[in-house]
Amino acid sequence: MAYTAADIKALRESTGAGMLDCKKALEESDGDLAAAQEFLRVKGLKGVTKREGRTASNGLVVAHVDGGVGTLVEVNCETDFVAKSDRFVELAQKVLDQAVAVGATDAASLLASDLDGQTVQQVLDEANANLGEKIEVRRVARVEGETVVSYLHRTSPDLPPQIGAVVAASGERASEVGRDVAMHAAAMSPTVLSRDEVSEEVVANERRLAEETAREEGRPEQAMPKIIEGRVNGYFKENVLLEQAFAKESKKTVGGYAKEAGVEITGFARFRVGAGA
Structure with a gap:
């Protein structure tokens, strides 16, 4: 035939x-x-086992917000051809719906959950077989607060969103300010909400690096404490959401912008496809 x-x-x-x-x-x-x-x-x-060692660096980020709960999921594949296919987009939505339904807070619990008589991992394995690429759920985040908003960004007009952020906020203007902060987070890639969330080990390492760099530069000994403190604060300003210069008004920090609006930012999550954060 x-x-x-x-x-x-x-x-x-x-x-x-x-x-x-x-x-x-x-x-x-x-x-x-x-x-x-x-x-x-x-x-x-x-070919599923053979594909396990491959790198799934493409894919998309999907988000769901219901009242005070936001869920963010990163689903990965190998090529942008599959990433923009209807079947992959539908699969990602199905995985997101399951994450919301079971209240998943991490990828492991989501993959082990039951979806129509199969685990989510088994559903992904079937998609792996049908699409001929490694398919995986890399990260899941759940953010709760008085008000939660999300923002998804397309890095290319012909691809699904590859950057996503959810932000929890409280206050009368929480929705408006939270949206602005979510867009900022998507663009500026903070790693933590406040400096309290930066581990002592990380701070100690930043101090060590700052001192070593200053000595390599031949800075005077009496100036060392100030130089080290300044560079550690620079690390906070680069990585801490509330201390970053606000993208829309760079003379203000994100925290300062929110405070002026009578809003408190209480949590966030941000994913970029294929990135570590």
Whole structure:
């Protein structure tokens, strides 16, 4: 039984597999679409273990906010071709819905949860087989507060959002200010809300590096304490959300902007696809 270009297109749309794989499947199944789908599934499942070592550096970030709870999930794949496919986007939404339903706070608990008689990990393994790429949930965050807002950013117009932030805030203007802060966080990549969240080990290491750098530069001994303190404060200004220069008004810190508006920022999470934070 022969197959046509329309058959290849239909198989690609139904499975998300690549063109060459679809041609091979149709050849092996003598043009039978159902058999070709089964061939691709079997072939894909056989390749799941082989793909475990691959790097899934593409994908998307999805977010859900319901009242005072925000959920952020990063779902990864290998190529931008799959990242923008309808099947992958639908899968990511399904995973997000499950994260919201079970109140997941991390990837491990989400992957182990039951979704229609399968674990989420098993659902991902099937997607791995069908799409022919490594598919994984890298990170999950749950943020709670009086008011929670989200912001998703597309780094390219033809790709789904690859940066996402959720921010919890309290106060009369929490929604407006929280949205501004979420957009800021997406752009400026803070790692913690306040300096209290920076571990003593990190601060000690920053002090050590600041001192070593100052000595390499030949700075005078009497100036060392001030120089070290200034560079450690510089670290805080770069990484602490509330101490960063606000993107919209750089003369103000994020914390200062929120305080002027009568708003307190109480929590946040930010993901960028493929990044560590």
